[in-house]
Amino acid sequence: MVAWSSIPQxxxxxxxxxxxxxxxxxxxxxxxxxxxxxxxxQGEFVMLGGVVTFFLLKGLxxxxxxxxxxxxxxxxxxxFLLQVTVIYPLRKASVLILIIATLGASIFxxxxxxxxxxxxxxxxxxxxxxxxxxxxxxxxVSQSIWVLGTTFLLxxxxxxxxxxxxxxxxxxxxxxxxxxxxxxxxxxxFMVFLAFGVSAGIGACAGILxxxxxxxxxxxxxxxxxxxxxxxxxxxxxxxxxxxxGGFALGIIESLSVAFxxxxxxxxxxxxxxLLILYFRPKGILGSPFIxxxxx
Amino acid sequence: MPLLIIKxxxxxxxxxxxxxxxSLEVERGTIKGLMGPNGAGKSTLFHLISGIEKPDSGxxxxxGKEMTFLEPHEISALGVGRTFQTVQTLGNMxxxxxxxxxxxxxxxxxxxSSGLWLPWIKKAEKEALNEAxxxxxxxxxxxRWKSPASQLPLGKQKLLELGRALAMKSELxxxxxxxxxxxxxxxxxxxxxxCQLKKEGITLFIVEHHMGMVVEIADExxxxxxxxxxxxxxxxxxxxxxxxxxxxxxxxxxxA
Amino acid sequence: MVKQTKKEFRKRDFFxxxxxxxxSLIVPDADDLYSYRSKEFRKREFYYxxxxxxxxxxxxxxxxHHLMVLAGIYAILALGLSLFLGYAGQISLGHAAFFGIGxxxxxxxxxxxxxxxxxxxxxSALTAAAAAFLIGKPxxxxxxxxxxxxxxGFGEIFLVIVRETQTLTGGVIGxxxxxxxxxAGFSFDTYLKQYYLTWGVVLGLFIFSKNLVxxxxxxxxxxxxxxxxxxxxxxxxxxxVKTGVFVLSAAFAGFAGSLFACIMSTANxxxxxxxxxxxxxxxxxxxxxxxxxxxxxxxILLTCLIDILGRYQEWSLPIYxxxxxxxxxxxxxxxxxxxxxxxxxLVGYWAKKKKRDAGKL
Numbered sequence: 001m002v003a004w005s006s007i008p009q010x011x012x013x014x015x016x017x018x019x020x021x022x023x024x025x026x027x028x029x030x031x032x033x034x035x036x037x038x039x040x041x042q043g044e045f046v047m048l049g050g051v052v053t054f055f056l057l058k059g060l061x062x063x064x065x066x067x068x069x070x071x072x073x074x075x076x077x078x079x080f081l082l083q084v085t086v087i088y089p090l091r092k093a094s095v096l097i098l099i100i101a102t103l104g105a106s107i108f109x110x111x112x113x114x115x116x117x118x119x120x121x122x123x124x125x126x127x128x129x130x131x132x133x134x135x136x137x138x139x140x141v142s143q144s145i146w147v148l149g150t151t152f153l154l155x156x157x158x159x160x161x162x163x164x165x166x167x168x169x170x171x172x173x174x175x176x177x178x179x180x181x182x183x184x185x186x187x188x189x190f191m192v193f194l195a196f197g198v199s200a201g202i203g204a205c206a207g208i209l210x211x212x213x214x215x216x217x218x219x220x221x222x223x224x225x226x227x228x229x230x231x232x233x234x235x236x237x238x239x240x241x242x243x244x245x246g247g248f249a250l251g252i253i254e255s256l257s258v259a260f261x262x263x264x265x266x267x268x269x270x271x272x273x274x275l276l277i278l279y280f281r282p283k284g285i286l287g288s289p290f291i292x293x294x295x296x
Numbered sequence: 297m298p299l300l301i302i303k304x305x306x307x308x309x310x311x312x313x314x315x316x317x318x319s320l321e322v323e324r325g326t327i328k329g330l331m332g333p334n335g336a337g338k339s340t341l342f343h344l345i346s347g348i349e350k351p352d353s354g355x356x357x358x359x360g361k362e363m364t365f366l367e368p369h370e371i372s373a374l375g376v377g378r379t380f381q382t383v384q385t386l387g388n389m390x391x392x393x394x395x396x397x398x399x400x401x402x403x404x405x406x407x408x409s410s411g412l413w414l415p416w417i418k419k420a421e422k423e424a425l426n427e428a429x430x431x432x433x434x435x436x437x438x439x440r441w442k443s444p445a446s447q448l449p450l451g452k453q454k455l456l457e458l459g460r461a462l463a464m465k466s467e468l469x470x471x472x473x474x475x476x477x478x479x480x481x482x483x484x485x486x487x488x489x490x491c492q493l494k495k496e497g498i499t500l501f502i503v504e505h506h507m508g509m510v511v512e513i514a515d516e517x518x519x520x521x522x523x524x525x526x527x528x529x530x531x532x533x534x535x536x537x538x539x540x541x542x543x544x545x546x547x548x549x550x551x552a
Numbered sequence: 553m554v555k556q557t558k559k560e561f562r563k564r565d566f567f568x569x570x571x572x573x574x575x576s577l578i579v580p581d582a583d584d585l586y587s588y589r590s591k592e593f594r595k596r597e598f599y600y601x602x603x604x605x606x607x608x609x610x611x612x613x614x615x616x617h618h619l620m621v622l623a624g625i626y627a628i629l630a631l632g633l634s635l636f637l638g639y640a641g642q643i644s645l646g647h648a649a650f651f652g653i654g655x656x657x658x659x660x661x662x663x664x665x666x667x668x669x670x671x672x673x674x675x676s677a678l679t680a681a682a683a684a685f686l687i688g689k690p691x692x693x694x695x696x697x698x699x700x701x702x703x704x705g706f707g708e709i710f711l712v713i714v715r716e717t718q719t720l721t722g723g724v725i726g727x728x729x730x731x732x733x734x735x736a737g738f739s740f741d742t743y744l745k746q747y748y749l750t751w752g753v754v755l756g757l758f759i760f761s762k763n764l765v766x767x768x769x770x771x772x773x774x775x776x777x778x779x780x781x782x783x784x785x786x787x788x789x790x791x792x793v794k795t796g797v798f799v800l801s802a803a804f805a806g807f808a809g810s811l812f813a814c815i816m817s818t819a820n821x822x823x824x825x826x827x828x829x830x831x832x833x834x835x836x837x838x839x840x841x842x843x844x845x846x847x848x849x850x851x852i853l854l855t856c857l858i859d860i861l862g863r864y865q866e867w868s869l870p871i872y873x874x875x876x877x878x879x880x881x882x883x884x885x886x887x888x889x890x891x892x893x894x895x896x897x898l899v900g901y902w903a904k905k906k907k908r909d910a911g912k913l
Contacts, residue, residue, distance in 0.1 A: 038697050089881045095696045096643055100837065101880045103830050108873025115866055222826065226708065229701065268712035271705040278702050279690040346785065368784035378785045386778035388842065389771065396768070397775050401787040403768045407796070410767035411760040417767060424768075457782075464786055 009138045010255040016144040016213065018251020019151040020046075023206035024228025025235065025243035026158070027199040033175035033238060034195035035188075040102035041082060043225025044109035045200045048075045049207025050216035051113055054122040064125070072204040078109070079200025083193050091189070106222065114218035121215035124208065143212045150209055154202065155244065171195065223267065227254075230274040236286030245285060297360055299324040299468055299499050300345070305354035307340055307523075314340045316523040317354070322468070322501050322516075327494050329510040329531070330503045332520035333543055338503045339381060341520070342472050345501075346378050347371040358468070373401055377461030378470040381503075383453045385460075387446030391437055394445050394456055395428035398463030431459045435489070451482040458489065462498075469493070471502040475509055487513050511535060519543070600845075601755070608747050617743035621815060623855035624750030625808045630835040630847030631757055632804025637833065638841030639765065640797045641777025642692070643700040645829045646707030650680040650802040652714065652824030654809025659727040659819040660720065669733045673810045680806030684799045692794040707829055714821045726820025733814035746815055753811065754848065757804060761844055773797055830876075831858075838879060840886025850886070863906065 024046060031039045052074055056067035086105050090098055126143040133140045162168035173181040174191040182188055207216060214220075227250060235246020250270060257269045277284065298321035307315040315337045322328045330338050343349040345356060347368035356364045363371055372378075377398075386394050403424060405417050432438045435455040440448065445456060454474055461469045471490075475483045487509055490500055494513075504510045510517060511531040519527040519534060521543040527534045534540055608617050633647050654676035661667040661675055691702045714721045721727065732741045733749060740749045764770055772793050775783035780790050813819050831854065839850025857875070861868040 038701075086877050086881075090884075093880070093884055095700075096637075096833075097837070097880050097884050099643070099645070099697070099700055100830060100833060101877050103826075104873045104876030104880070106873075107827065107830075107876070108870050111866075111869035111873065115870060226704070230705070233698075233701070262716065264716040265712060268709050271709045271712070274705040275687075275690070275702060275709075278694055278698060282694070282698065348781065348784070367789075368781075369787050369789045372785055372787035380781065380785075384779040384782035384785075386775050386782060388778045389774050393771055393774070397771045397783075397788075398786050400768055400772060400775075405768055407764070407769065407800070410769050411764045413763035413766075417763075421767065460782075460786065 004259070006259055007256065008136070010259055011252060012138050012140055012144070014252035014255025015248060016141075016147050016251070017255060018231075018248035019147050020206050020210045020224075020247070021228050021231040021251050022244045022247025023151060023154065023202050023209075024224055025232035025247045026155075026240060027202045027206075028225075028229050028232050029238060029240055029243045030199045030202070031192075031195045034171060035087070035192040037087065037098055037192075038102070038229070039082075039087075039196070039199065040099065040225060041106040041109055041221075042199065042203060042228060043221030043223070044106055044113070045075055045079060045203030045221075046207040046210070046224050047110065047216055047218065047221035048078065048113060049204030050124060050211035050220075051117050051122055051207075051218070052204075053208050054124055054211070054216075055117055057124065064127075068208050071208065072201055075204035075207075076197045076201045079196040079198075079203075080193060082200075083196035087192065087196070088189060091192075106225070110218050110221055117218070119218055121217035121220075122211065123215050124211040126212040141213060143209075147209045147213070150205065154205060158198075158202075158240075167194065171198075227270045230270050230277075233282075233284055234273060234277050236284035237282075237288040239284075239286055239288065242284055242286045242288070249285070298322060299359060300501065301355075301357040302341070302345070303355045303357070305341070305344060305351045305356065307337075307344060307349065307351050313523045315344070315351070315520075318520065318523070318525045319354075320518045320525060320528055322499060324467075324499050325494065325497055326515040327490065327500045327502065327513055329514035329517040330501065330520065331505070331507070331510060331517060332526075335522075336520040336543075337523045338520055339472060342378070342470055342503060345371075346376065346470060372464065372466075375465075375467040376470065377464045377466030377468070379454070379457040379461055379472055379474060381472040381476065383450065383457055385445045385448070385453045385456050387444065389445055390442050391445050391448065391456060392425065392428050392432060392441040395431050395459050395463045396424050398460035399424050399428070401464065428463065431463055435459050450477050451479065454478065454486070455489070462493070466498070468499045468501065471500060471504075473503055473505065475504055475506045483509055507535075604751055604755070608744055614743050617747050619855055619859050620852075621743055621746045621750050623852045624747065624754050625812050625815070626832065626835060626851040626855055627754050627848045628750070628757055628808040628811070629805050629832050630839070630851045631754070631761055631844065632801035632808075633832055634836045634839075634841065634844065634847040635761060635764075635773065635804075636797045636801040637836050638843075638846065639770065639773040639777065640794060642794060642798070643696070643833075644703040644798070644801075645700050645826065645833065646703035646705075646710070647801065647805050647832055648824045648826070648828040649707040649710035650684060650805035651809040651812070651828070651832075652710060652819075652821070653680045653683055653802075654806030655813040655819045655824070656714065656721055656727070656809075657806070658810040658813040659730050662731055662814075663727055663729055669731060669810075669814055670735055673733075673807065676810035677803040677806035680809065681799045681803040684802030685795065688795040688798040692791065692798060704826060704829070707824075707826060711821050711825055714824075722820070724821060726818055728818050730813045730817045730819065732817075733811065740814070750811055750815075753807060757807070758844060758848070765844065769796075834876060834879075838883065838886055846886055 024042060027042050027045065028038065031037060049071055052071040053067050056062045056070055057064060062070070082105055086101055090101055093101070126141070127146045128142050131142065133142055162172050170181065170186045171191050171194060173184070174186055174188060178188065210216070228247070231246040231250040232243045233246065234250055235244065236242025250273065253273060254266060254269050258266055300322040302318060302320050304317045304319055305315050306313065306317055318337070318341065330341065332338055340349070344351050347363070347366055347370070350365055354364070355362055358374055358376060361374070363374060386397060389397070403420055405420065409417055429438060429441060432441050435458070437452060437456060437459070445453065448456060458471070458474070474486055478486065483506065490502070491513055494500060502510065502514070514531050516529060517527070517531045517534045518525060519540050526539045526543060527537045608620060629647065629651055633644065636642050636644055657676040657679045658669070658672040661672040662669055667675070687706050691699065691706070694702055715724050717723070732739045733746070734740065740746050765773070772783070772788050775786070775788055776790050776793050783790050835850035835854050836847050837850070838853060839846030839848065858872070861872055864871060
């Protein structure tokens with residue numbers, strides 16, 4: 001039973017979801033470009049963004065904007081700490097060890113969040129009121145506009161930072177040519193350190209944006225991280241543009257799938273996409289600078 | 297009939313012709329050298345022969361049968377062994393196990409029979425171990441037979457790789473820059489070993505920069521330059537060929 | 553008063569710790585990697601066998617028996633995975649799914665169709681192996697992070713399918729009432745009996761694996777890990793070997809899952825997720841890759857660790873995360889098993905102390 005009439009609505013919610021996946025994917029790619037590592041704790045940054053903001057807002061009664069800002073800063077600090085305590089000591093370790101270590105960090109962060117902030121799902125108030133808007137026959141939650149708008153803004157800010165500031169350029173250099181950048185005196189470890197901070201910040205923003213629409217609880221991070229990663233691979237692993245394209249693509253595919261298959265399988269769609277992509281075109285839609293064509 | 301026949305092989309990478317209609321032959325029981333300046337396409341040719349890459353056009357025949365598009369492990373099964381430019385010994389195993397791995401195709405044994413350690417598996421393993429030790433003895437590696445292969449110095453690792461190819465009882469062994477990284481003494485030992493193998497009937501095809509070594513032991517030498525075959529014949533003749541000298545001279549000093 | 557109880561505690565402790573102590577003297581060191589493949593090692597192995605046989609009789613605590621039963625099941629899992637991970641050098645973050653396939657196969661066959669458990673046992677391994685074969689073909693072309701992700705993806709798809717197919721698998725709730733494992737009328741219904749059952753299977757599979765590893769197939773596994781090009785150059789079909797090890801390790805997981813279902817009497821999806829896959833991989837890493845004692849040792853160690861952490865209730869998982877990271881930083885090649893057994897001893901000592909203080913002894 002295909003519910004054709006719901007498609008426009010699904011497209012709209014899919015785009016919103018896609019923006020979040022795009023941000024998560026961007027977080028992954030930022031770290032991978034600087035350090036060749038895949039950070040399985042990425043989703044926890046997103047989760048913490050929402051959860052910490054909720055705590056500051058409801059628990060400490062801070063104004064919304066301030067709570068959000070402080071939360072982002074806290075999560076960035078957590079990102080830095082993660083790099084210093086886990087990634088740096090393991091900088092020479094094998095791929096396998098790094099995977100398990102970041103998974104361990106993910107376990108630690110998600111369960112500590114459960115301890116500190118409780119296990120109940122949290123919802124933040126929408127940025128601009130509860131009234132949904134009706135546009136072209138579909139209902140759009142006002143928060144969605146915020147999500148898309150902020151995502152767009154974030155992308156512009158990131159682009160400017162990475163191409164106009166010295167630090168940003170240094171990070172780009174490390175991604176493109178680690179050895180060359182090293183020879184120029186750019187400290188690889190510091191770049192990785194920064195990458196973790198940036199990635200955490202992006203994740204936290206994504207978390208704050210999405211929590212008013214979907215609830216966030218201590219274990220939301222894992223699934224979100226996986227989907228963000230799948231999005232990055234889909235779009236073209238290792239490219240910022242790939243992460244963004246893949247994010248939106250995955251969000252739309254996942255949303256649309258509900259019209260065709262029972263909704264319980266929705267989470268499986270992302271993974272099916274992953275397996276398909278890895279089998280047929282591991283380079284992703286836009287191609288990947290990291291994958292050696294000879295070996296695949 | 298020549299053991300190995302390469303006919304009009306062309307290989308392109310991103311539009312650049314790494315190999316351009318190269319044809320050559322290797323006679324059974326001889327040592328053939330393949331030389332040329334850096335980037336001439338020597339390693340590419342070896343990759344094509346051993347199956348790691350596939351040519352864009354042309355054919356390769358071994359013992360009269362075409363093997364152009366076979367998989368590397370199928371080519372090995374036909375009787376082609378190989379060593380690598382960057383020594384690919386199996387560092388996670390002991391020296392003797394490296395040799396025994398070379399015997400993979402010759403040993404019989406499936407999942408169930410091995411898992412149950414049936415009597416004939418035990419016997420086969422024992423024989424394999426003895427044969428491996430004999431090969432090691434030949435190369436002077438017997439003393440370290442239980443050490444992890446990664447602990448051997450480079451020269452010995454190259455011998456180990458050669459021993460592994462020998463354990464396959466291959467009829468043709470491809471040697472990819474065997475002398476690189478070796479001291480003059482080791483190169484001499486290697487040359488002697490290679491000649492010894494030839495006496496036993498093994499055909500050897502060697503890519504090598506070290507002109508002295510090649511000229512000494514090869515029966516024939518082929519020279520590539522920019523993907524094209526520019527000379528093919530007895531070493532003395534090739535050495536004096538003007539085209540060859542020019543190829544090596546291009547912006548470089550003459551060393552050999 | 554305090555002095556008296558302290559003395560009493562120490563005497564009791566010695567008695568319980570002698571077997572662990574003895575074990576610490578004979579478990580292979582990380583550097584013994586190559587010698588253990590030789591004949592001289594045989595004597596030691598009889599000691600291990602003896603220790604395994606005798607252990608539950610020396611320490612008759614049922615909780616300990618239950619723990620060791622679980623450790624045995626995880627050992628089977630880890631053993632299979634170590635062939636794929638430690639020998640053939642590939643990565644899988646989805647083995648919990650094969651474990652789950654095994655458990656559910658047994659659960660369904662025994663509760664819905666009244667198959668005898670022994671038949672379900674073999675069927676579980678077969679189903680898991682078949683699943684591995686199907687997804688192995690495309691996935692095993694990948695390497696490193698991508699292979700890890702693909703296996704992870706498979707694990708998650710498995711969970712989604714289990715949760716959604718209510719009629720077959722009982723969905724989120726799972727399946728109940730799985731009978732005890734039984735063989736020719738003899739039912740393994742106590743922890744002690746189950747201990748000997750599971751460790752009997754461990755022994756059998758261990759011997760099988762050891763033979764495999766000593767043969768040309770074992771060398772083929774190591775060759776694929778060492779250098780795929782070199783492996784191909786000696787005629788090893790790398791793709792076939794990878795698939796073969798993957799399927800074999802899945803079969804082991806299937807066996808383990810079947811035993812798990814019979815012992816826990818229930819099967820539900822929560823046990824078979826990424827967290828568990830991570831745990832099994834950790835067991836293989838921690839025990840030391842490249843030898844078969846590693847996964848067994850690793851599973852015993854981590855099972856004990858988790859049991860001890862359980863006392864800390866809601867703090868257990870955060871602490872677990874930290875411990876994982878610390879272990880990886882300080883013991884990336886596995887705990888030199890001598891050191892590790894000493895650790896078990898210390899941990900066991902401390903746990904008994906806590907129990908004592910809580911007035912339970």
